Amino acid sequence: MPVFPSEAISRLLSPSFIITAHVRIVPVVCDVSWCARLDPSGSDRAKFKKGVTPISTETIVSIVLSLIVGAVVGAGVFELLRRRVTGAKQAEAEELAKQVVQNAQREAENVLKEARFEAKDLAFKAKSEFEQEQKAKLGELSGVEKRLIQREGVLDGKLTAVEKRESEARKREQDFAKREEGLAAKEAACAKAEREHREALERVAGMTAEEAKKQLIVEMESQAKLDAVGIAKRTIEEARENAEREAREIITSSIQRVVRDYVSESTISVVPIPNDAMKGRIIGREGRNIRALEAATGIDLIIDETPEAVIISGFDPLRREIAKVSLERLMHDGRIHPTRIEEIVEKVKVDIDKLMYEEAEKIIFELGLSDFNPELIKVLGRLKYRTSYGQNNLYHAREASYICGIMASELGLDVKLARRGALLHDIGKAVSHEEEGPHAMLGAEIAKKYGESAKIVNAIAAHHEQVEPICPESVLVAAAEALSAARPGARREALESYVKRLEKLESLATGHKGVQKAYAIQAGREIRVIVRQEDITDSESFQLSRELAKKIEQELTYPGQIKVTVIRESRYVEYAK
Structure with missing residues (x-):
């Protein structure tokens, strides 16, 4: 293994060299590994002999070792740098945290100072309000105290007056008690003197007090009766004189104050007609219209030579009025026949009833x-x-x-x-x-x-x-x-007797069974009796006329004779649909 000088090692350990070496070594390693994959046995080496310088094994080993050492050293340097950077960031964070804490403390102190100021201000305001309320309550209490003192003074004065009155009342009671004792003694003395005086009077008069009282009462009673009789006689005489005079004055005054222009009524009514042709229409064929009107109203219709007039005769003013109004309406309507006559008469009866009611109401109001x-x-x-x-x-x-x-x-x-x-x-x-x-x-x-x-x-x-x-x-x-x-x-007396005779004549007829209506006409010389066909037959109608004639002969006094006519009408009505 080759030995690297210390300067080379220190240079290798420098950050700039490590980064540069790391970048440049990677392509070389890639080329070597690619060559190894192409020809691991060295058979293809001839392909690269042209233009390529051959690399020795020691060089490759030293490069590999350099790479390994560089990687280790780079990793260590990287870790060292990471720690340095982390420490710097941590220091910055701690410094920032310290600044944040300091800022928070300063803000907290400011808030605390403001809160203290506000608390002091509120406390001051509450204290001032409390003091004002206390002053107001103290003022009210002082006013109440003054009023109580005044009332106490008034009550003391009243109490003194009451005590004074009580003492005066006690004194008066004592005086009254003394007076009562004196009066009782005087009453006893008076009673004793009265008793002695009464006994003396009884001895002188020779009778007791009760006997004297009874005798006095008897004498006074007899005298009072005599006086009362005299007073009563004078009162009655004066009352008669005054009553007759006052009654005459009251009656005279009352009659003078009531002025009425009404005179007695007649038993006939006159209905004017426009012309003589209307008379013929009123009479009708063979007089049927006259008979229908007389049967419906119970009056006599007199049509004579009197120009432009028809006379209605009857003792009952109501029947005369119904006949008069009915005839006037028939002439105005123009349709004059028995059926129309019956319809008009029924309508007029209803109208007359309304007229009578209205007239009575008018008089009541007057x-x-x-x-x-x-x-x-x-x-x-x-x-x-x-x-x-x-x-x-x-x-x-x-x-x-x-x-x-x-x-x-x-x-x-x-x-x-x-x-x-x-x-x-x-x-x-x-x-x-x-x-x-x-x-x-x-x-x-x-x-x-x-x-x-x-x-x-x-x-x-x-x-x-x-x-x-x-x-x-x-x-x-x-x-x-x-x-x-x-x-x-x-x-008029004569008219009244005449009317009573006709009323009696009608009442005799209406008292029989089956009679619907009865009308006395012709000044009482005829009575027409209308019967119900369902109650009386034709033969019974004949018998009824005879019975009525006999009853009239027995119960009434009249000049001449009275004609009894019993009318039984049969009607059959059917409607065309």
């Missing part, structure tokens, strides 16, 4: 009254077509109501109660054709049925003195009714 049952208003409205001795019952009730209200106001009584009783006093006449009994009692039952008060019911029942009045308003109702009826021109 009188300033309210709270009437609707059914009672319907009954009151029927009086519009009821008369008493020719006087319209509804307007008579209104007039009596005004008079009664004025008298009640003069006497200081209930004006509304008086007006209400006078307005309703004749409602029994609205159903007297259908019910039996005095109209005053029927009216009282109707008023009670529809919720009127006991005073109103009594006023209605007592206005003809059939029951005793229970209140002054009932007496006023009777007086007002008499004043309205007695007014000159208000009533």
Whole structure:
């Protein structure tokens, strides 16, 4: 093995040489190894003899050893360099860490200083606020303390006053006790003296105190009776004189204040017609239209030589009004035949019912009254077509109501109660054709049925003195009714008797079974009875007419004769589809 000089070794160990040698040795090694693979036995060496210098074995060995030594030395140098570089980086890292730690410490100290400053500032603010709150609380407490001291002073003053009053009260109690003792002694002395005086009087009079008291009472009672009789006589005489004078004044004043232009009604109505040709249309073929209208309304239709007029005659104002309005509508419509007549009459009846209700409502409003049952208003409205001795019952009730209200106001009584009783006093006449009994009692039952008060019911029942009045308003109702009826021109006696005879005639017919309607016509000389065909046969109709004739002969007084006509109509209706 060749020996390398020390300078060569040191040069080899230098970093620059190691790196250069490492780079340059690699291609040589590659060439040698390639030559060895081509001809390991040396047979191909001749191929490279031209232009190639042969390398000796020692040279190759020395190169290989050099390479090995270089590799070892390079590895050692590389490790040494790595350690040096690592140590330098570690030193730098430690230095950097020290700087970071120092910076962090400085920042921490700064933050700590700021926190201390803020803590001191907060503590100072909290201390100042606490001191202010303490001062405010101390101020409030001092104010409360002052008020308490003032109240304590006031209470002390009141306590002193109370104690003073208590002492005065105790003194007064003591004085009262002493006075009571003195009064008790005086009462005992007075009682003793009274007893002695009474005993002395009893000895002188010869009777006891009880006997004297009874005798005195008897004498006083007899004297009081005599005085009372005298006072009562004088009072009655004065009351009679004053009552008659005041009643005359009140009645005169009431009548003067109620001015009505109503006069008695007639029993006929006149319907104007445009020409005589209309008369023929109203009569119809063989008078069938007249018969249909009379049968539907229960009146007499008189068509005579009177120009441009048709006369409707009947004792019942309601029937006359229905016939009048129906005839006017038929003339306006132009279609006049029995079927149309029946339709118009039914419609007019409905309209008349509405008219009666509206008229009753109007009068109630005029009188300033309210709270009437609707059914009672319907009954009151029927009086519009009821008369008493020719006087319209509804307007008579209104007039009596005004008079009664004025008298009640003069006497200081209930004006509304008086007006209400006078307005309703004749409602029994609205159903007297259908019910039996005095109209005053029927009216009282109707008023009670529809919720009127006991005073109103009594006023209605007592206005003809059939029951005793229970209140002054009932007496006023009777007086007002008499004043309205007695007014000159208000009533006609002959008409009333005539109407009553016709009503009695109709009631005799309607009392039989199967009778639907009954109408007294021709001034009571004929009665037409309409029966239901399903209830009465033709033979029974004949028998009914005979029975009615006999009953009329037995129960009624009348001049001449009365014709009884029983009408049984058969209708067969079919519809074409």
